Amino acid sequence: MRFSLRPQDSVFYEYFTKAAENLVRGTELLIELSVPNADVQSVSERLVEVEHDSDAITHELYNRINSTFITPFDREDIYRLGSQLDDVMDHLEAVGSLLYLYGLTSLPSLPREMHDLVAILDQQARLTAESLPRLKAMKDLKEYWVECNRLENEGDRAYRMLLVRLFSGEYDALTVMKMKEVADELEAACDAFEHVSNTVETIAVKES
Template identity: 80%
Template sequence: MRLRLRPSDDSFYDFFTRAAGNLVKGTELLSELALPGVDVQTVSERLIEVEHDSDAITHALYKKINSSFITPFDREDIYRLGSLLDDVMDHLEAVGSLLYLYGLTKLPSLPRELHEIVKVLDQQARLTADAMPRLKTMKNLEEYWVECNRLENEGDNAYRMLLVRLFSGEYDALTVLKMKEVVDELEAACDAFEHVANTVETIVVKES
């Protein structure tokens, strides 16, 4: 067992926990878009607010790193984890903004597969939010990254089926182009969650 000489600084873990909590807020807001009569503009604006809060958390984390002589684990890993959590939020916000700006929620209904991907993202967000506080002890995290990777594969399957549907002729060409941008952001969010999980695995292995 490696002797740990680094002092504990809970503020770093608080940043990760807050950032992951915002991801849950983000996926919850995306899920609202499936509700009948939802005010899409309001949902999009709320997503932007959450994204701005995530940016503020990330900047505060970077400032904390730069002002700390000693960190609880490698600075590069702290930077990377903070940046990846912010990347996920950026993709979630982009989905909401594009759906609103392109007027896609005015369609008779959004593709079922799109809602399936959002459901996967919500599961990944909740797993991530649950895992971040456990970074402090570096224990009981393996199930998190294994399940998050499994969900990413599930999201990939839904993404491929959604592409098949988009190019089936069900939608006009302009709608397909607009929807493809949204779908790519959803898929990127799934991948970004997996990158977060892989980074957590790397940190745990290095620190154990």
């Protein structure tokens, strides 16, 4: 039996869980934002509020690290995981803001591939929120990072197909530029989710 001399301060895990749950709220709002006749301004403002809430969680996490002598696992990994969760939310909020500010939701419809990317992000968010509470026990996490990597690969394919669509001549040049910026943020969010899962894998391997 393996014994650990590290304290099992549950508050760190609570911060990670709250941050992950916020990511689900973020992807839910992106789905709502992309629905025809959505109250775009209201949804975008709520997404900004969720992003601010995530910032507050991250700051609380950092303060806790700085005031704790011995952490449950390497403090560098705690910093990294907290920062990466916050990075995901930043990308989600950027997608919502750009869709609103560029007026892209007023188009007859957004490209199907853009909806595909949002759906993949929602899957990644729910997977992350379901898995991070298991970090405390360091058990049953491998399926999480394997599936998150698979979803990231799926997101890459959807992103490439979206680029093909954007440069097919279907849209005018200005709309293409706007949508390309949104597409880049969507792809960056997919990558950021994978970074989170990679860090969880690193922590699990170190603590095993």
